[in-house]
Amino acid sequence: MPELDLQPHHDGSALYVANQRPKLGDKIKIRIRIHNSIGKLKQVLIRQSESGQSTFSPALKPLIHRHGWDWYEGILAIPNPEVNYRFFLEGTSGDSFWLNATGLHELDQPDRDDFRINVHNNVPKWATGGVLYQVMPDRFSRSTKADDREMPAWAEPKTWNSAVKTRGSGVNEQFFGGDLKGIEDRLSHLKKVGVTILQLTPFFPAGSSHRLDATSFDQVDPVLGGNSALASLVSKAHEAGIKVIGDLNLNHSGEAHEWFASAFKKPAALESEFYYFSEGNFSYESVRANEAQPKFNWGSGEIRKRLVEGKASIIAKSLSAPFQLDGWMLAAAGAIGKNRIDDYNHQVLNLVRETMNSSNPDSLLIGNFGTDSGAQTQGDNFSAILSYANFTRPTWSWLWNTKQNKEEAKIGLGRKAISGDQFRQAHNCQSGTTPWHLRMHALNALDTYETGRFKTFAISGSQRVAAGLQFTFPGIPHVYAGDELGLDAETGEGSRTPMPWNGERETDPHMIETYAKLSQIRKHHRALAEGSMRWLYSSDEAIAFVRESKTESVLVIAS
Known part of the structure; x- marks a missing residue:
């Protein structure tokens, strides 16, 4: 050999x-x-x-x-x-x-x-070579307008410099008051980092700060500024050359959702078919037996019309005026439409894609998968993927600090570091069979708002190495807000610490320069955006590969 x-x-x-x-x-x-x-x-x-x-x-x-x-x-x-x-x-x-x-x-x-x-390459050209930046609205920036809004009933108010509760009851009710106008006011920061795609975490009304338990899809949460604030943010972002992607959960709603409230214990209600109710609608199927997240039944034609199918759907309206979003990320993409013997996943995802193509053919559809996405990402619906299996987990495992005993959150790792050669093998195994147009648009994330921070668990100083891999591997660098400041966090809730714009928390003042420089390097070398990837070397401590196009070769060494 x-x-x-x-x-x-x-x-x-x-x-x-x-x-x-x-x-x-x-x-x-x-x-x-x-x-x-x-x-x-x-x-x-x-x-x-x-x-x-x-x-x-x-x-x-x-x-x-x-x-x-x-x-x-x-x-x-x-x-x-x-x-x-x-x-x-x-x-x-x-x-x-x-x-x-x-x-x-x-x-x-x-x-x-x-x-x-x-034959399914539907990736918009603007996505190739992009840099994505993930923002949780409640924790990014608070505008002066936020002071005039009434807090939701579920909220436990916090000041911007308050410590974030990271475990136990009450973590989801912490309310810091960041809003969409606050993000708009900080677009210059995104430009400094080199961001071309802004990905917002859920922004519909909900019963928590993470908003994964939506209570309505009819409007943007008023506490974030409402519909007009989203339209304004997208407009200003477009002026700055930044596309904007929303985050939609089609797997479940919150138990306080208006549809669920209409149907619970009311079998005759139209919305009764939106969920998996038992006889009499007294009990129901939920996500991992969490009653706060009743699971959607995608066998219902009506829920398809309301959410994903046709001009009146949430998907279609969001891509049109006044909002004009540039695409969606679908949370828990592999679970959508699946429940016991039911499997509507492919049907629903294809409906989403068809509606997006009709509303805005130049839009981006991202599937968020916690595990291997190979069977569901062959390109006939998603134009990009976020899978922790092909980049996040191998990177954490290679650069893992074995001397720390912190509790990692939602990454699914053991406590043992792997070699550089095992890193190479893991990445190849998880990404090699993905069609190339999807592999070029896989989101390379070190962490997200659902995990702890990479820096917290990694060998000291290795965040710069990992960021270098983010920007040079095939795919789109996925930067979670705060990574560019060198923030720490042991858990997903801890990573939702408000951005320290005024020195509220310890940062690495030079880290942003690393991200800005990597963005510029990527921008000026098209081989890093769309070139081939050929491995040259891998050992315990180092890896080397080359990205090649017809006009240039870029050698990358990490150790």
Whole structure:
């Protein structure tokens, strides 16, 4: 087996796949590079799927020989909307290899690990090369207008410099009063970081500060400034060259939601079909047996119309005037429409995509997955993904500080660090089979508003290394507000500490310069936004890879 830097390579980038947006029936040129250290080859073939069967191509011809590398080119047919393929290399001495999305193998491999290409590339061009910034409105910035608003009944008021309660009862009721106008007033900060996409966490009325338990979808929460504040923020952000994405939970509502209140113990109510009620509507299915989060029943045609289908739906209205959002992130995307024997997931996600295409074809749909998203992210609905499995967990595990005993939250890690080589393997395993147009738009998050902060659990000083990986890996850097200030937090609630605009909390004053510089580097090197990724080296302490396009190569070393 050749050394890592000399192994044959192919990926879905334009360097290897000529047509990045193929159509059904197309025949496209694809390439593979093979170093002569592998030995003399008898033939190189493409094996691809075709209507449920596999077929081999004619032998590929070497086109270019450069610095010990032979570049072979062949034709890949697109007979179906989704096509799997791999390469077969046969040596003159009788040995053979398979190259698939997880790497080079001497034995035959399962089809699930093939390279994948499809006809569903609907990613808006503005997303490629973007930098996303996640903001929780209640904790980002408080405008002067916030003082004039009545607090919701559930709220426990806090001053901006109050300590955040991080565990136990009452954590979700902490109310700091940040609002949408406060975010608008801080758009210059986002520009300094290099942000091009602002992702807001939920902003509909709810019974908590995180607003994952919506009580209505008919308006923006008045305590955040209401509909007019969202419209103003989006307008000002657009003037600054920043797109704005909302966050929508289609898996469940809050138990205080107006639809649920209309149907609970009232079987005759129209909204009764929106949930999974028992006889008499006295009990119901909920998320992980949490009665505060009754689960939606997507078998209902009416709930589809209200939320995701047609011009009158929440999805459609949000992308139109006066709001004109640029897209949505769907929370718990893998759970939407699934309950016991019911599985409406694909139907619902496709309806969301169809409605978004009708309302704004240039919009971005992001799926938020806590685990492996491979089976649900082949590109026919989502145009970007947030999956902790392909970047977040491997990065935490590699740079994990084994000398600390803090309690990590919602990351799902053991207490043992992994090697750089294991990091490489984990990333390849979780991302290799994702179609390239989705892999280019996977959100590379160190942390989010649902986790503790990476910095808190990592080796001292390693946040800059991790941020470097965020900005140089295939995908979109996902920066959670406060990372650029070097904030600490052990839990998800702790990470929701208000932004210390006036020195309320300890920060790293130089960290923002790191993020700003990385944004500029990424902006000026298109290979980092859309180029191929080829591994060169991995050991316990270091990794190296190169991002390549037709015009440049960018070498990245992390240790």
